[in-house]
Structure formats: structure tokens, C-alpha cells
Amino acid sequence: MTKVLTDTRSIRIKGRSFLALVLSPEPPLDAWLTRLDDLASRSAGFFLGRPVVLDVADLEIDRAGLKKLIDELGQRNVRIMGIEGGRPSLFEPGMPPAMKGGRPAPDIEIPAETTAEPVGAAPAKAAVPIVQVEPQATRAISSIVIREPVRSGQSVIFPEGDVTVVGSVASGAEIIAGGSVHIYGTLRGRALAGSVGNASARIFCRRLEAELLAIDGVYKTAEDMAPNLRGQAVQLWLEGDSIMAERLN
Amino acid sequence: MAKVIVVTSGKGGVGKTTSTAALGAALAQRNEKTVVVDFDVGLRNLDLVMGAERRVVYDLVNVIQGDAKLPQALIRDKRLDTLFLLPASQTRDKDSLTPEGVEKVMAELKKHFDWIICDSPAGIERGATLAMRHADIAVIVTNPEVSSVRDSDRIIGLLDAKTERAERGERVEKHLLLTRYDQARAERGDMLKVDDVLEILSIPLVGIVPESTDVLKASNLGAPVTLADSKSAPALAYLDAARRIAGETVPMTIPGEKRGFLGKLFGRRAA
Numbered sequence: 001m002t003k004v005l006t007d008t009r010s011i012r013i014k015g016r017s018f019l020a021l022v023l024s025p026e027p028p029l030d031a032w033l034t035r036l037d038d039l040a041s042r043s044a045g046f047f048l049g050r051p052v053v054l055d056v057a058d059l060e061i062d063r064a065g066l067k068k069l070i071d072e073l074g075q076r077n078v079r080i081m082g083i084e085g086g087r088p089s090l091f092e093p094g095m096p097p098a099m100k101g102g103r104p105a106p107d108i109e110i111p112a113e114t115t116a117e118p119v120g121a122a123p124a125k126a127a128v129p130i131v132q133v134e135p136q137a138t139r140a141i142s143s144i145v146i147r148e149p150v151r152s153g154q155s156v157i158f159p160e161g162d163v164t165v166v167g168s169v170a171s172g173a174e175i176i177a178g179g180s181v182h183i184y185g186t187l188r189g190r191a192l193a194g195s196v197g198n199a200s201a202r203i204f205c206r207r208l209e210a211e212l213l214a215i216d217g218v219y220k221t222a223e224d225m226a227p228n229l230r231g232q233a234v235q236l237w238l239e240g241d242s243i244m245a246e247r248l249n
Numbered sequence: 250m251a252k253v254i255v256v257t258s259g260k261g262g263v264g265k266t267t268s269t270a271a272l273g274a275a276l277a278q279r280n281e282k283t284v285v286v287d288f289d290v291g292l293r294n295l296d297l298v299m300g301a302e303r304r305v306v307y308d309l310v311n312v313i314q315g316d317a318k319l320p321q322a323l324i325r326d327k328r329l330d331t332l333f334l335l336p337a338s339q340t341r342d343k344d345s346l347t348p349e350g351v352e353k354v355m356a357e358l359k360k361h362f363d364w365i366i367c368d369s370p371a372g373i374e375r376g377a378t379l380a381m382r383h384a385d386i387a388v389i390v391t392n393p394e395v396s397s398v399r400d401s402d403r404i405i406g407l408l409d410a411k412t413e414r415a416e417r418g419e420r421v422e423k424h425l426l427l428t429r430y431d432q433a434r435a436e437r438g439d440m441l442k443v444d445d446v447l448e449i450l451s452i453p454l455v456g457i458v459p460e461s462t463d464v465l466k467a468s469n470l471g472a473p474v475t476l477a478d479s480k481s482a483p484a485l486a487y488l489d490a491a492r493r494i495a496g497e498t499v500p501m502t503i504p505g506e507k508r509g510f511l512g513k514l515f516g517r518r519a520a
Binding site: 148149151152153154167168170171172173186188 | 373395399400402403405406407409448449451
């Protein structure tokens, strides 16, 4: 069924840039939150009504930790409009969206201890025009190494980059990597490389006994694999829409 | 210092209960106070294999719910003074086991025993995870066939994630106990070989128990195989495995491997 459009005007989408405050929490987070509380006690409503972006690029944090941090900030009336420098695996539905391509602006002046500013008074300096146009590079972790066997029923999901397993991947286990998959052992389970759209990702294993192989959404089941590759050291890559394989020796 | 052992496998029917009884009796024979605990609430079997089914008054669930004191529920073995059984309840289900209740019972057992052996139910649900929760040592019972091996692999993953030790950042000591092994059939390719299983699971081997009619016979008599006939091949394998668990170094023998050409012929006929 097709919906009939009665109003044919197109939706107008515009771009606009706003200056946001960037908060970069530092570990330990409890101490950092205490310092934040101290700032808020000196200047109540400093963050009220302002767009705030959370920068977690230099913060070692997991998804649960990030969620807790957002909650803690919410309790302090700091509303996060976006998260910068976070690995894709940190995000889950309901969280503020990931932001990138932010451009640096002069630091916002934090009220000094002596000045008791009225609630909601925003320093006028915050609105200075953006001078630098150099895009800020976000630090990315590009690979992880797993130093023990991946057992049946376990799955390793790493959309940010390569996964290296020093050990075997059991039947019923899976490795999902944004980049390439390297297995220094027997691959009996599933390996999915280039899972977030990377056609140049490859799969390497010391011994191929895999149930399923996939690169950038193109997959091969055990039945489709050439029998002479079984039990061999193999690398697999993508050419067009087909998975190519070659023995490594 | 009390050690908690969980006997687990994921898959059913591989010999967890038989192994629990046999290892329990073997450790108790070393004059170390041992208790075997049945975690298979609703489908209890350990009491039958231990020959104590007519002596069960109170059980694990009664103790957890506070209806009975632990000493009231413990059944002392008639053959070995150092061996005790804490039976499961047959009329309840696994939901009667609470994490707090199990923790309390384990803490109390640790005060009185050298070895606490928990017989895990099959599966990876509540009963199985609570049985492994407090383990220091895990004995993973595996048959030489692919589905049992894969289920064991799954259980090893859970031992590294869901136990108290894992949560403290420590490791559960893991041992593979290969049961119902038949050398002749493994050589014919009907069964996985010892090396294949070890390669897949990559945990140390603690014993190889041969497929034998002695095991079923002992179960039906209500005696752990190590007590029923301590000279039988499975009993010897379990006795050696118990010594290895206790920290002794005992050379590993693959049952049936040392037989000569004629022996193999006869062995095949018997199989």
C-alpha cells in the first residue's frame, strides 16, 4: 500500500552550528563529580539550559559506566546532548548520539570562587566566533587481542577494528569485527569481518574448520567452502561480491 | 582449607552423578572428610547411586528454606565414615534454590568438610549456575562425541564468567574427565580420540574412564563404582583421577591402549 501525499512541499533540512560546552570527565569519576558539584555550588545553574557535549575520548569507560555517568550528570541537571570520542560499542538506544567533527573554540570561563553570579547568567564570552577550522581527530582504539580460547556460546563483538585471538574459536562461538579477524588457532565457529561495512577486511586463521565466514555482509557457510581448505592455514578476502580464499604457507 | 568441586558437563547423561559418587568415595577413602551435594532439585539421583535413598529425611531445599538444620539433612555413608551426602529435593524445582541460601549452606559445609563435591544438573540454567557458583575446582565430564564436547566448551566459558572466583578476577581450576571412553571405537573413528577432545577444549586431563558394564552394575547396586569393585577398570580410573585432583602426580593411562594385537581382537569382540 502506498500512501498518497496531499502536500507535495519538501521537508526543509538546514544545517546550523551552535557552541556547546564540552565536559571531559577524568578518572576517578567520583572525585571528578565532587569537583563538578563544587563548581555547581559556586555557580548554581551554570549548565542549566546549555547544550553540553560529553567528551570521553581520554576516558577508559564501558557502556554501563557511561550510562551511570550520564545518569549522575542528569541528577545534577546537566543534560548531555551528545557524546564525543566514544567507541561505537559504548552506545545503546536511548543514549545521547555520538558526535564527531567538533571544532575547538576558546575555553569557556568558569566563574571564579569569589564571584557569586546570579542563576542562569551566562558569560558573554562564550559566544565568541569560531576561529580554528581544523577538525579534531578523535582517538580510536583499532584492535583488541584475546589471549584465551573463545568458548562455545561466547561472542566477541568489536565494531571499532581488528580482533586477534591467540587460541581457538570453538564451534558455536563468534567473532564480529569491524576490521579484520586474526585467529592463531583453529577457527571452528563463526568469523564476521568488516561487519560495519569494510570490504577490505580479511579473515586469517591457522586452521580453518569454520561454520560460517562473512566479510562485509557477504557470507559463506561450511558447505560452500572448498574441501581442500579444511584444516589448513587460510586467509580470506573479498573481491566484488565473492569471498576469495588462499592457503597461507 | 575446604575445597569446593563442581562436577558439571552441560549435556545430560554423560556421567556427572556417577562421577560425583565415585570421586566422592575415592576422596573419602583418603581419610578426608567429604560431602557430595546433589544440586539436581526435582530430578535427584545421587541418593540412588550412593545407596541412601531410603534414609533421606531432609534435603538441600529444607536447609535453604530454614526448615531443617544442616546436620539433620546430612546422611553419613554406611561404608565410609568420612563420606556424607546432602540430597536434593525431589518434589521441588530449581527455583527453590536461592543464591543467598546456597551461599549460606556452602559456607557452613566449608567449616566441617575437606571436600565439598557439587553434582550439577544438566543445562546452563539456574541449577547449574548455582552449583558452579562457589567452586574452586571444576571437573568437566565429557563423552568422546561432538555434542558433549561442544556443551562442555560452553560450560567452561560459563565457569570463566559466572563463578565467584571469576568475579573476583581469579580462575576456577578446570579438569577434563573423559568418560565412557572406548579405545577400539576411537581407533575406528566412531568416537573422538583423547587428543581431539583435548585439542578442542584445551584444559588439562584428569582422567579417562573406560566404557564399562561395571558402572551400570554399581549404580544399580547403589554403590559408587570406586566402592563396589575397587579393582575394576573404571574404579581404578576414578581413584587415579581423585589423586590428581588432590594434587598428586599420577601418570595418565589410556584404558585399553596397552593391549597387544590379540587383546585388541578380543577387546573388539567385547565391544
